[in-house]
Amino acid sequence: MRAFDSAYTLRGFLMGLVAMTLLVTASNILVQYPINDFLTFGALTYPACFLVTDLCTRALGAQQARRVVLAGFAVAVLLSLVLATPRIALASGAAFLTAQLLDVFIFDRLRRAAWWQAPLLSSFLASAIDTALFFGLAFWGTTVPWVTLGLGDYGVKVALALVMLIPFRALIALIPDRQAVRS
Template sequence: MPYPAAAHVRLPSSPLALLVALHIAIVIASNYLVQLPVMLLGFHSTWGAFSFPFIFLATDLTVRLIGKAPARRVIARAMLPALAASYVVGVLFHDGRFNGWGALQDFNTFVFRIAFASFAAYVLGQLLDIQVFDRIRQKSRAWWLAPAAASLFGQALDTAAFFSIAFWRSSDPFMAANWVEIAAVDYAIKLAVSLLLFVPAYGVVLAAIVRSMRAQDGVPTAAAG
């Protein structure tokens, strides 16, 4: 049964700050994990494919509950700290091992390129996700259609932007030779994870939040429909 539209509410600064922190943490984790290759069914991919869909879940719930403007504010506040933190973490843990604080003394162009690619992909992918999600949400009462479509388009742009900026003619021979294959597999994994796991999770979390909001407003659960 489609969920009724939840009223947009004005969140205080601290929940928005928590969303910003969540976005930054996921970007940092994904930038680290994308350096760790993995073979899946004979195809090259990275562990970052399994972490980044969390951002789309958080963004879609934000748009659904409080609207496009707050979701865009989250992105605006998260993007520069995420860029800086991603670079620092990427340098310290380059190649999946701790390289010591002294590694920060020299500017690492390879890691900065990954961090900047993540910055560009994050902004482009999330803004497209918000636009697609909000447009479909207003036209369809099927609760699953908006997050599914937003993931389909948002993650396609995010993946294409990230891998092309980060690894086209990269100084890393493996990534330079395999980034197109890795990007395609990465997108397929992220889309599968989103559709099979995060879209249902979106529905469960949304239903719980709507029930909580109705209970606070004194609306009986049985009457909520």
């Protein structure tokens, strides 16, 4: 059982790391391209990071999910320094790390509630922190309409958090809850 647990954990960690790295890097590139005064293309990809974090927390436990967040943070910031502007990369890193660790904390505390409460509430709260930190750090003092972009971004994150409940519900049938297994 121990060998299976280690292989399961390593596979889950690597899958989470790859997904997180791809999503954050793509979002850091896409946030530089506005759709309109209220939205960038990055708003359409980044919310999936919360789904990845919630699935990692469920499948691997909070400690391993935090490791996925930390490793994803390091790799994504390095890639973003090359593929996006340094200011975007650093703002993204600070916002990502703070918001994703908050997401793990909230999800882990609410995981025994109704199936939808932990992913929805953790995403709503962590997205608010992420949005405020990212847009404030990335665009404050520039001509970019960062307040309106931030409001539009948060609105999309809330809407996508609701939509992400569908794949979350489908995937939890396939992914055992780490806390339930240990109890």
